[in-house]
Amino acid sequence: MKRRIALIGCGYLGEIIAEAMEKGLLPGYEMAAAMSRRRESAEALCRRAGGAAAEGLAELLGAKPDFVIETASVETVREYCVPILEAGISFIPLSIGAFADRALYERARSAAERSGAKLYIPHGAVGGFDVLRTAALMAEAEGRTLRAGISTRKGPASLRNTPVYRPELETEEQLAFSGSCKEAIALLPAKVNVAVAQSLATVGPERASARITAVPGFVGDEHTITAELPGIRVVSQVYSENAAIAGWSIVSLLRDLHSPVSFF
Ligand SMILES: NC(=O)c1ccc[n+]([C@@H]2O[C@H](COP(=O)([O-])OP(=O)(O)OC[C@H]3O[C@@H](n4cnc5c(N)ncnc54)[C@H](O)[C@@H]3O)[C@@H](O)[C@H]2O)c1
Known part of the structure; x- marks a missing residue:
């Protein structure tokens, strides 16, 4: 059926x-x-x-x-x-x-x-939630600290009309935001689905870090998620031209x- x-x-x-x-x-x-x-x-x-x-x-x-x-x-x-x-x-x-x-x-x-x-x-x-969950489990099982976060590269146009936008982002590659996922959400509520998703899979929005770099002329989004504990490093990178x-x-x-x- x-x-x-x-x-x-x-x-x-x-x-x-x-x-x-x-x-x-x-x-x-x-x-x-x-x-x-x-x-x-x-x-x-x-x-x-x-x-x-x-x-x-x-x-x-x-x-x-x-x-x-x-x-x-x-x-x-x-x-x-x-x-x-x-x-x-x-x-x-x-x-x-x-x-x-x-x-x-x-x-x-x-x-x-x-x-x-x-x-x-x-x-x-983004991706790699399976292995992120396994890394989080290993950290828990071994009593170790997992460090996790997401770094995103995107064109400055997608940051216009947000609190992190400044005109210099249009002309030179620059860090537009760096903080916790929780702080990213407070500033960019409609643009951080992926940051929240990876933080839920790892250490939570308060502890997971988020960085957004504005790259003039960049089309689409490139997200790199990293999770590390002693002896394990997970890196998951996804570029997508659009949200399809x-x-x-x-x-x-x-x-x-x-x-x-x-x-x-
Ligand atoms: N998790 C991810 O990786 C990811 C990636 C891209 C987009 N998104 C999210 O997916 C969602 C949809 O994106 P989209 O590009 O299709 O947007 P869209 O604007 O093209 O379509 C959204 C549709 O939902 C309808 N809608 C909005 N509020 C509604 C409500 N209360 N009740 C019924 N219908 C409602 C709108 O009328 C519209 O037809 C957005 O919230 C976006 O942030 C998530």
Whole structure:
């Protein structure tokens, strides 16, 4: 029997899920329902991927999905993650920045624990969460300290209209921000999903470091995650010209969940 997916947010990344359905890349799944701020976007997506446009969470969950995928906004995760998990439905968010709020993350964890549903944190635009989790486990087992952080190179244009922007970033490669992931989130709430995700996989947003370097003329993002403990060094680097890899990370996760072979 096919597993049912529902989607919140039918924009750029939501359309990648629809593209995968259309191309037959998710044969183990059917689209149950989709919702978006504009109903027409949800209707258009359902015409491609199947399912029905829903108006609000109750209607979305009424379509009996096994998984709810979020490709909408941090606010959406804040509002909906606990009710979805409490309803026993697994949740796959991309706006992971919401979980910089540790209280929310703990509420989501407990809801999943109580209902038996799962909160999946996809690798999105970065990667290596499997080996980061193993390094964190080894640090715990051996009573050692794990040091972890993320360093990002990006064009200055993507930092315009943020508190870290200054005109000099346009002309010369410069460090635009250096601090903890928690501090990065406070300054750049909409731009740090990957920083929060890697910090949750390692040492938490308070202890994980974040650096952003503005590189004039740079197109896309290059993220380098490092985690170290004595005897182990993990470095995971992902360059992406645009955010499409984040949408495909959900498709890849769904395929892995349905496959007889799982790469961890
Ligand atoms: N984890 C990662 O690596 C990663 C990478 C890129 C983007 N993201 C995040 O993914 C999310 C989606 O990105 P996108 O590029 O597809 O954005 P987008 O703007 O193209 O699409 C978002 C869609 O969600 C809808 N939406 C917003 N708030 C909603 C709400 N409360 N209820 C229902 N629908 C709502 C919008 O109308 C829009 O159609 C963003 O939050 C972005 O920060 C995560």
